[in-house]
Amino acid sequence: MKVKDLLAEGEKRLSAAGIENPALEAWYMLEDICGIDRVHYYTHPVEVADSECAERFEEAIRRRMGHEPLQYILGKTCFMGLDFMVGPTVLIPRQDTEVLVETVLSYIKSKDVDVLDMCTGSGCILLSLMALGGLDHGWGSDISADALQMAERNQKALDIQGAQWILSSLFEEMTGKYDMIVSNPPYISSGEIDGLMPEVRDFEPRLALDGEEDGLAFYRAISQKAPEFLKPGGMLFFEIGCTQAADVTACMAAHGFKNICTIKDLAGLDRVVYGNIA
Ligand code: GLN
Numbered sequence: 001m002k003v004k005d006l007l008a009e010g011e012k013r014l015s016a017a018g019i020e021n022p023a024l025e026a027w028y029m030l031e032d033i034c035g036i037d038r039v040h041y042y043t044h045p046v047e048v049a050d051s052e053c054a055e056r057f058e059e060a061i062r063r064r065m066g067h068e069p070l071q072y073i074l075g076k077t078c079f080m081g082l083d084f085m086v087g088p089t090v091l092i093p094r095q096d097t098e099v100l101v102e103t104v105l106s107y108i109k110s111k112d113v114d115v116l117d118m119c120t121g122s123g124c125i126l127l128s129l130m131a132l133g134g135l136d137h138g139w140g141s142d143i144s145a146d147a148l149q150m151a152e153r154n155q156k157a158l159d160i161q162g163a164q165w166i167l168s169s170l171f172e173e174m175t176g177k178y179d180m181i182v183s184n185p186p187y188i189s190s191g192e193i194d195g196l197m198p199e200v201r202d203f204e205p206r207l208a209l210d211g212e213e214d215g216l217a218f219y220r221a222i223s224q225k226a227p228e229f230l231k232p233g234g235m236l237f238f239e240i241g242c243t244q245a246a247d248v249t250a251c252m253a254a255h256g257f258k259n260i261c262t263i264k265d266l267a268g269l270d271r272v273v274y275g276n277i278a
Contacts, residue, residue: 001048001049001054002046002047002048002049003030003034003036003041003044003045003047003048003049004041004045004046006030006049006054006057006058007026007027007030007041010022010026010029010030010057010058010061011023011026013061013065014026014061014064014065016065017064017065017066017067019064019065019067025064025070026061028070028074029057029060029061029064029070029073029074030057032074033053033056033057033060033074034049034053034054034056034057035053036049060073060074067197067198067199067202067203068199068203069092069199069200069203069204071086071092072086072087072088072092072203075087077092077093079093079095079097079098079124079128080098080101080124080128080131080132082124082127082128082131082158083157083158084122084123084124084127084154085122085150085153085154085157086122086150087150088203088204088205089144089146089147089149089150089205090121090122090144090146090147090150090151090205090208091121091122091204091205091208091209092122092204093121093122093124095266096239096265096271097124097125097184097239099239099263099264099265099266099271099272100125100182100184100237100238100239100271100272101125101128101129101132103237103263103272103274104125104129104133104180104182104237105129105132105133107180107235108129108133108134108135108180111133111134111135111136112136113133113135113179113180114137114138114139114176114177114178114179114180114231115129115135115138115139115178115179115180115181115182116138116139116140116141116174116178116180116181116182116229117129117138117139117140117141117182117183118141118170118171118181118182118183118185118222119141119142119143119183119184119185119186119208119218120140120141120142120147120148120151120165121142121147121150121151121184121208122147122150122151122154123140123150123151123152123154123155123163123165124154125140125182125184126138126139126140126151126163126182127140127151127154127155127158127160127163129182130160130162130163131158131160135162136161136162137162137163137164138162138163138164139163139164139165139166139176139178140163140164140165140166141165141166141167141168141170141173141174142165142167142168143167143168143169143170143207144205144207145167147205147208148165148167151163151165152165170218170221170222170225171222171225171226171228171229174229176229177229177230177231177234178229178230178231178234179230179231179234179235180234180235180236180237181222181226181229181230181234181235181236181237182236182237183218183222183236183237183238183239184238184239185211185218185219185222185238185239186207186208186209186210186211186218187211187215187216187218187219187239187240187241187244188209188210188211188215188241189211189212189213189214189215190210190211190212190213191213192215193206193209193210196209211241215241215244216244216247216248216251219238219240219244219247219248219251219252220251222236222238223236223248223251223252223254223255223257224255226255226277227255227256227257227277230277232277232278233276233277233278234276234277235274235275235276236252236257236274236275236276236277237272237273237274238272238273238274239271239272240270240271240272240273242265242269242270242271243270244270244273245262245270245273248273249262249273252273252275253275256277256278257275257276257277258275258276258277258278259275259276260273260274260275261273261274261275
């Protein structure tokens with residue numbers, strides 16, 4: 001089959017399955033799975049795809065037609081300009097979360113800052129902070145051993161030294177004191193999960209999404225315990241759901257945090273809440 005027909009056919013099938021950007025996604029698959037980029041394609045328009053490549057492309061199209069996220073099919077995504085490997089054991093890093101990373105980065109003034117990323121998942125937050133903030137050490141924790149395995153793979157692939165991974169349900173196994181605790185915890189209320197798009201609902205780990213009854217369980221638990229694990233003046237940074245700023249602010253205030261600020265994402269929605277202890 002000609003590459004041109006393979007691409008057109010793939011696009012048509014994605015479109016029929018209700019995928020929002022069928023042309024773009026078919027391109028990503030062609031580039032990634034068959035190694036044919038746009039320049040090559042346009043300079044070799046009638047090239048015939050070898051059968052192994054066509055098969056792999058078609059398998060990817062089939063998976064995507066079942067609404068599996070493109071990032072899981074390709075096994076990777078880009079976050080803060082870095083490539084992260086992803087799979088069904090970890091939440092796919094979101095662009096929204098880059099606002100959290102940028103906010104924390106603006107407070108990192110030396111490579112010695114002790115940062116803990118709680119609920120680290122793929123490790124995207126901690127590893128971006130280390131790579132872009134020049135940190136020579138950092139800690140990431142998660143309740144899922146599978147997630148930590150992915151975080152460690154990402155650390156190796158990005159060639160970042162000094163990250164340590166801690167298997168822990170929130171603070172249970174934690175020791176030590178940190179300058180900053182950062183977290184993008186699960187924050188969707190249990191009742192809302194069924195209404196999410198199938199890509200999220202049926203494929204991303206529920207453990208990484210479910211913030212229990214009102215979506216705020218992790219903010220409460222982390223805000224309550226964090227002061228014990230922060231050095232004097234230490235900071236706590238959260239990513240939040242866009243309707244949660246007032247509740248998360250109140251919760252942090254109730255546990256002694258001061259100077260609590262909210263930062264909006266690029267869509268103008270509340271996305272980050274942070275503050276410090278005395
Ligand atoms: N910290 C990871 C991320 O931001 C995972 C978050 C989660 O599992 N809720 O992508």
